[in-house]
Amino acid sequence: MDSPRTWGWTLLVFAAGTALLLLVAATGLGGPVAAEAGSGEVVARELLRASSTGRQALVSSLWWPPLPALLRTPLAALRPGPDGTAVSARLFGALWGGGLLALLYRMARRWDTGRAGLLLVGLLALSPVFLRAATRGATASALLFLAVLVLYGLIDWITLRDLRALSYFTIGGGLLVLASPGLALWFVGLLLVLGLLEHARPTPAAERRALILLAFAPALYAAGLWLLGNWLIMGDALYLLRGIGRLGRPAPIQPDLHTAGMFALLLGLAPAVLLLRRGRPRALPAALGLAALAAWAAASVIRGGAAELTPAARDALAAWWPVAAVGLLAAARPPRSPAIRPVGLAPLLAAATLVPAFGWFHHAARTQAPDPYAAPALHLRDSGLYDYVRDGATWPKVLVCGFAAFDLLSTGDYAPAFVPELDFDLDTALEVYGGHRLYVMIPPPRGGAALDSIHRKHPDLYHHGTPALIFDSEWQGWRLFEIIQPPRPQEGRTLSPEPSPP
Amino acid sequence: MEADPLALSRQHPEWSAGQTLSGGQQLALAMLLLAGLAALWFAPWTAAAAAVALATLFYLVFTLYKLYLLRLSVSGSAALAPGPEELAALRPDDLPHYSIMVPMYHEAASLPHLLRALRALDYPREKLDVQLLLEEDDAETRTAAAALDLPPWCRITLIPPSHPRTKPKACNIGLARARGELVVIYDAEDRPEPDQLKKAVAAFRQVGPEVVCLQGKLNFYNPRHNLLTRWFTAEYSAWFDLSLPGLSQLRTVIPLGGTSNHFRTAVLRDLLGWDAWNVTEDCDLGVRILRRGYATRMIETTTWEEACSSLPFWIRQRTRWLKGYMQTYLVHTRGFGRLTREIGLVHALHFHLLIGGVIACFLLNPVFWILVGLWFAFRSEILASLFAGPIFAMGAFCLFAGNFTFVYAAALGCFHRKYFDLVKYTLITPVYWVMMSLAGWRALFQLITNPFTWEKTRHGLS
Incomplete structure (x- = not known):
């Protein structure tokens, strides 16, 4: 059970994180509102107007999943009209970003990672992907939150058999299905990993079957809802899948150097954090190294001007970032923690890290890649x-x-x-x-x-x-x-x- | 002590369901009805849209509230759970006298099982005071009880026939004659876990004197009898394991279950026992405990009951429960703002959502199911116009996310209880909700026509 004190600190981290992100957004350091955020805001407004266009936009494309627009509707309702678009988009990003920091903080507390974990949370908050997403109102801020929640739930379920963790994992996964096709696939991969781990345990068959049902039900339900929406609104349950074959058409994009920098930054954090935890004499230089890397990351954000991420690369990153975050927090757990490194956790983290990382490199390496979100710029x-x-x-x-x-x-x-x-x-x-x-x-x-x-x-x-x-x-x-x-x-x-x- | 089973309704009629509606409530209801009719007459679509908006808002709040309770309940240690070491540390001579009351009516067949369950209790016999509360005119049960060799710690208390013929009236008579420092109610078919009384003693010692009631968890020993018992088990698992512990953690209103409520006897007497006119006297008592400044907590122990396996009897049982919820809601909403002044806004909101919310849900559900069905069938623009922008969004959330949440909570409840084979049956629980709504409307009709009728659940069918 969480103490009121823990809750109080979590709320404080959420409020402070949100406020800081809003401040960064207000100064313009993060860059303009993301194009996809602007589109999402308009779709949300159309939904509030109950227009046919809004409903069609909600369900009709695999590349424009319904959840991001739905999540934007409360804020769009508060600030209706085009003038409110930038405000509500940035507020959206900051709120989800603040929520993500609060979630990471709670994980650090729950896993008893001490100051190293808290430092890590702070450093992750400075990573360019996170800052850009959260200050520009991008959907990625919400995706990162969901992906971290899913992974947190999975690890706690595997290690503690905690029912709450299981519900975080499964319901978070169901939401990912409605939020991003790439992350939906990632979640399916995690389900398979869960299945393998459960299979390796001496679990009764009835329990295993029930667990599989519980794990798959939200994702299947979410997918069914999306198809139902297509049937009701577009007249064809599979309408959202039309046009997938056209993805082969090439379109030029720029590789995202900031993201590559962030990738290197986070990979470099792991040994440093472990050094800190073990209290070796080199801990201080390592911590200074971390601060330097963080400063470099912040500087790269301030430089700004990075290209939009392709959705595939964005999804791969959104899948990888939380794995890195959760993995590092898990690594920072003290050895006495009962939940540390159970059988199967290390391969899980390794697989969940390497697969999206490979996906990201694969996309980043291709200079000719389709970008379903790229809108030809025009004012x-x-x-x-x-x-x-x-x-x-x-x-x-x-x-x-x-x-x-x-x-x-x-x-x-x-x-x-x-x-x-x-x-x-x-x-x-x-x-x-x-x-x-x-x-x-x-x-x-x-x-x-x-x-x-x-x-x-x-x-x-x-x-x-x-x-x-x-x-x-x-x-x-x-x-x-x-x-x-x-x-x-x-x-x-x-x-x-x-x-x-x- | 001489028993006045109607003491509460005689001394504080405003706290009793003996009068279904107070004068003020009658006036308020009449004005509400008039206003509704006038609105429907002058601006029918606006009135309908406003009603839909209000109902949708209620659904949204109710869904989020249930999610909140679920979140709290699964967070571990939400219920008091004395461990084996604490139980082992309890010395027999240090244990208080414990009264057990078992109201029975035409339940002769349950007697042998009941005695077995009572004998299995791990508690010093010399400190047990078991009363079988038998109705004087229930010759069948009296004969069966007389034929049994009752142990010395078990006695029969006869309940004279008088109006109303309810369980709380019998319990009040039993309470007056109870000798224990603590008292607990069991039903005839109950099988409490053997260490339940010791756990209650240990838990009462863990908490302050303001905690006067501990509610044990209830579940069924016949979950796989048929589909109805499977659903019933899923519902109980979700309610007792994934909702009430959350309420316990919040120290707020806990609608007590009909059995396995452990009380401090003196305080219960001070509260004038149960309301003999209320057909869910347990739920009412749970609210009254809070209004008098006391508290209820959940305790980590289970009493196994028999799930009703016959649909007609299940409908009757559920009708009584929902009618009792309606009586309880009406009793505690007398006096404008009085409840809020007594227990504070937050607890009052819990009360309205827990008691009023459940009633409203079951009564409103069929209306919205019909609306959704009509829309799917005809895609009528008129129906769509009832759900303006944000209302549509909220309604869609409740329809698609809210309903799934309730289904999933039932599935998690079964998983938590290790009823792994029942998880798949929870996916079709919406059919069970239809039956609940049927019972809800039946309860409303009975509240108007026959408020004090106690439809007895028949046991021994499994």
Whole structure:
């Protein structure tokens, strides 16, 4: 049972961590709000408006899982409107970041790691991945929290057979399924590890079966919910899987050097922490070394300007970072701790560390990798597009296609002229917006935008247009098409040219 | 001491369910009904949307509250758990006299099992005072008891026939004649763990004098009889192992279970015993203990009972329990704000969520199941309009996450109790909830038409 004193300290760490992260965010050291955070905020706002677009955005893509948008809705409700986007996004990141620090603090206390563990928590807090995620409002801050929770739960379950730990592991895993496909796979890997470890124990078969059911149930339920959402909203339970085959298209990205630095930093921490714990004479230099590394990490954040992570690399990192954190905390446990290094824990940590690390290196090494989240950068007002459209007609309506629309529209209040459109259909557009001067804006078919339904359903549209969609202009890769409206309503218009009569 | 089994209702009628609704409550209910009808007349959709919003908000709070209790309960040492060393240190001559009361009615078949269970108790016989509380007109049980060779530490107390014919009335008579410093209630089919009395003594010595009641955990010895007993076992495992310990840790209201409540006799007498008019007198007493400034704690010991295996009898039993919850809620919400003034806002919120929340849940559930079913069937925009933006989000959370939480808690409860083979049955417990709601509506109807009827659970079916 946790004492009120422990709870008090945990709350203090949470509050202080959140406040510090907000402070860093306010100074701009962390960088601008992450593009994916801006998109998530717009989706959350659409959900609160109960719009069809919001519901479609919630469930329709494997690369845009529902949980991040759902987690953003309470804050989006507090600060509605485009002006609140940056505030609520940064608050989101800071709150989850503060929560992560509090969780690590509790782990350090529970595992009796002493000052070394607390120092480690502080150093992990300074790592670039964590700081960038937490100060820029990125979903990664929430993912890191869940992943740490899952691993913490797994280790405590293996070592202590603690029911609370088991529920952290399984429910955290269920949430990961709704939060990130990469981490969902990681969780499945952990389930397999759990199965192997349980198999090696002299556990009765009935207990093993019950445990497997308990472990898998939340993840399967979460996956089932997602499919149900697709069936209800998109009319096809497997809609979210469409477009996976298009991931092979290459798109240039920059390797993330800061992340590589962080990787080296954390790997270097392990022996230092062990030295500290064992009280060897070299502990002080090691601690100084840690401080130097931390300072280097902080400096790399201050330099800023790092490229966006690809989702695969981000997921691999989000999977690896907590493994490193939890593994180091576990290593920092004093030998007298009853939970230290039980049979199977070392291989588990090794496997759970090496696999995502390999995944990350694999992705970092590829300079040509698909990036489903990459939105071609464009600022509507700065580019002049907003004025161009507004000046060109009295009642313009621009349907901005794809998930990138959410990021594009997160930078200001562009309603009612610009609206996001995830599943463009000409007849529906004419029916709903007839009378406006209608445009369709299409992102270039690169990276994540290549997976959008507009490119999937009409592969040539971006390059060649159709008789009903006339190319108007190009804005930093985005193409604006004007919809040619018939003089009077007609039935059965399609994007494709009418077939010639025989 | 001369017994007045109705002492509470005579001396403090405002604390008794003898009158279902006080004058103030009747007025408040009438005004609420009128306001509701007027709203439905003048602005039906707005009124419906407001009602849906309120209900959804309640569901959200209730779900989070249950999660909180679950989190507290699994955090270890939430219940008092005297260890073997402490029990071994108890000297026989240092143990207090212990009264055991067993109210029985038409339960002749249970008598031999009961005596076996009582004989198995590890407690000095000279300090035991067992009373079998038998109704005077229950010739069947009286004859069976007379035919048995009752040990000297076990006696029969006859309960004269009078209205109301309830278990608490019998217990009040037994309490007046109890000789022990501590007293515990068991049902006829109960099988307490042999060291339970010693554990209670040790636990009472661990805590301060303000703790006047220790509630043992209840579970069933026939969990695998049929699907109903499997679900019932899962429910009990979740409630007694994964909810009540959390409440115990919070030192707040604990709705006592019907048996295995250990009391300090003198304080229980001072509290005027049980309310003879309340059909869940245990739940009511749990609240009254807190209102009088005392406390209840959970104790790590189990009494094994028989799970009702017949659906009709289960419905009757559950109807009585929920009717009793309604009586308890009405009794303790008399006097505007009085409960909050007496026990403080936090404990009052616990009371409202634990007692009122359970009632509301079972009554509201069918309404929302029908709404969800209609939406799935027709995808009606009118229904969708009842769930405006944030309400939809909260409702979806409760529907998808809340319900799963309750199912998963039942599964964890079974796992915790080492009923590994029952875990899979918990995945279909929503069917069990339907039966609970049926009992809930039946309870409401009975509260209006026949509030004091005690529908007896038949035992010995397994």
